[in-house]
Amino acid sequence: MKLNVLAVAVITAFAVGTANAAVPESWTVGGAAGWAHGFDHSFPSVDDGEKLKFKDDGYGIKLYGEYNFTNWFGLGLGYNFIGGQKLKATDVNTGETDTQKMHANIGEMYGRFAYPFDNNGSDVFFKVGPSFNWFSSGETKFKLGAVAGIGAQWAITRNLALRGGFDYFYRAAKEDVRIDEGLLYVGFQYTFGGPAAPAPVQKVKASQTHTLDAGVLFPFDSAKLSADGQSAVANVVQSANSMENPEFEVYGYTDRIGTDAYNLKLSDKRADAVSAELQNNGVTPKVSDGKGKANPVTGNKCDGVKGRKALIDCLAPDRRVEIVVTGETTATK
Structure with missing residues (x-):
């Protein structure tokens, strides 16, 4: 059983080792308590006339400290008392x-591998490493063993978290006693240090005015958008991707040749044609208006x-369609 547990532990470590974990470059200290159980135990009889009975259920107390080197791996030291x-x-x-x-008094050093739920340190984890055990039953002996464990932690805040898990301690007794210990625990931990929180991103209002030549957009005296015109509108939409929550306004203009009524009607049609193409590109203009020969x-x-x-x-520069894009962008120093 013990070999199977350790084999699964090592395989699991490699399986999740490339995942993310708790807050990187931070320290964690914690304490926990729970139910302990002795596994795979045997005791030498003093003589053949004795019958031994082991009460294998008990309690455990755990103290630990950890350092998270990266966003997926950390090292920990812990002390466990099982009584x-x-x-x-x-x-x-x-x-x-x-x-x-x-x-039993069990010191442990372990690597911790985790997979996250959020950026505050909530995760599921696996741990494995050596342990240094001294098991007392009227005398004290020391023994080198191993620890493997699984658990999960939930970050109540960025600093405070609730942790629960199960640790299996292999060879937790003196030389002439055979016993492994398991500890099912729950407790609290506090994390400090780590990278400074990023400064809040400042957003500023921004505006872009794209002046599109009507000679590129339309044949002369027409409101039918050409293939080149479609490409020009698509380029405007793409250039607005750097903005957040962009809004589009479309204004059509003509030159002064012709009557005011005719020019106003033509500029309206051209503004509507460009607006329709914007919609084909996934954008609904806020304004679509013809200005005739104005401005x-x-x-x-x-x-x-x-x-x-x-x-x-x-007068070619007067024949145009202006697309005004307003939105938010990140402030730069």
């Missing part, structure tokens, strides 16, 4: 009995231009 067990010797001839109280970027630059074709070319 409440008794050895009763009965003389088969006279019926006289002699009862000795027995207790020309050419100003009076083209006032002296002669000829319709030359004027159309000069």
Whole structure:
């Protein structure tokens, strides 16, 4: 049984060793108590006329300290006191009995491997390592053994946690006594140290204005979006991925050629066409509006231009669709 327990312990350690665990670069101290039980025990009889009976149930107290080197591995030191067990010797001839109280003192050093539930230290874990045992029944002897255990801990806060588990101590007695001890325990622990909490991320309002050339988006005097126009709208959506909670506003503009009513209607259609393409890219604009010939970027630059074709070319910057994107971004120093 003991060999099977240790074999499973080693295999489990390798199985979970690459997982994450408690708060890295931190110290943990704790205490626990619970039920103890003696396994696989045998005692030498003083003579053939004695009958021995071992009360194998008792109690245990545990103190431990650990250091978490990384987010998945730590080393620990612990002390365990197991008491409440008794050895009763009965003389088969006279019926006289002699009862000795027995207790075990077990020091342990172990590696702790864990798998997390959160970033505060809640996890399930496995531990394995050597133990140094002295088992008293009227005298004290020392013995080297081993410990393997499983458990779980739940972080009440980042510092305080509840831990429960089961430890199996192999060879927890003196040379002429054969006994393994098991301890089922529950207790509390306190963790301190570890990396400083990251500073809160400051968010700031940000705005982007994308001016798209109507000559790229649409054929002249048309509101049908071209393939190049579709690509241009997709690029705007992609550029907004750096923002949190982005909102889109779409405004269409024409040049001054034509009547005000016609230009307003055309700019509305172009704004709607771009808005529809934004929706095809998973974005619903907050505003879609046509401004007609308002807010020309050419100003009076083209006032002296002669000829319709030359004027159309000069006024090209006025024929546009603006996509205004507002959202939040991380502040940088």
